[in-house]
Amino acid sequence: xxxxxxxxxxxxxxxxxxxxxxxxxxxxxxxxxxxxxxxxxxxxxxxxxxxxxxxxxxxxxxxxxxxxxxxxxxxxxxxxxxxxxxxxxxxxxxxxxxxxxxxxxxxxxxxxxxxxxxxxxxxxxxxxxxxxxxxxxxxxxxxxxxxxxxxxxxxxxxxxxxxxxxxxxxxxxxxxxxxxxxxx
Numbered sequence: 753x754x755x756x757x758x759x760x761x762x763x764x765x766x767x768x769x770x771x772x773x774x775x776x777x778x779x780x781x782x783x784x785x786x787x788x789x790x791x792x793x794x795x796x797x798x799x800x801x802x803x804x805x806x807x808x809x810x811x812x813x814x815x816x817x818x819x820x821x822x823x824x825x826x827x828x829x830x831x832x833x834x835x836x837x838x839x840x841x842x843x844x845x846x847x848x849x850x851x852x853x854x855x856x857x858x859x860x861x862x863x864x865x866x867x868x869x870x871x872x873x874x875x876x877x878x879x880x881x882x883x884x885x886x887x888x889x890x891x892x893x894x895x896x897x898x899x900x901x902x903x904x905x906x907x908x909x910x911x912x913x914x915x916x917x918x919x920x921x922x923x924x925x926x927x928x929x930x931x932x933x934x935x936x
Contacts, residue, residue: 767934768924771818775921776921777810778920778921781807781808822867822871830867833856840856848895851898855890857886858893859890862883864879864916872932874919882915885913
């Protein structure tokens with residue numbers, strides 16, 4: 753199958769299905785990371801991290817496709833920040849103890865939160881929750897602050913982010929409003 757045919761099929765997927773796929777892949781990636789990386793470690797931990805990174809790259813792509821109708825530029829910027837964060841995570845780059853991966857991911861979450869608030873196809877409260885989670889992830893850019901706020905910054909980050917992706921998995925998006933906003 754050619755790339756053109758594959759992309760045409762991909763664009764035929766309904767927004768509700770895309771949202772549910774994003775939510776499902778997010779949950780799978782998170783569970784993979786927690787189960788294998790934290791509990792098993794070693795080579796299985798590296799494999800789980802790789803699976804998680806691939807899953808989060810797919811989630812990033814789905815988020816771009818879902819939110820480009822709200823603002824193509826901001827959706828692309830959010831995707832760029834998250835992909836950059838994934839690169840830092842894969843390479844395990846942490847200069848002077850600064851977790852750049854979580855910092856970039858925090859910016860992604862804040863931007864997605866803004867896009868959700870501006871959207872008409874998701875509840876606005878979800879935008880506030882993921883943005884709050886994003887600000888929590890941004891604390892990891894300052895190691896002393898992150899250590900002072902631990903474990904609450906991680907709990908708030910995960911709760912804010914997971915609320916959106918669990919909603920996407922369970923409810924999807926309002927497809928009619930999504931199409932209206934994408935056309936506008």
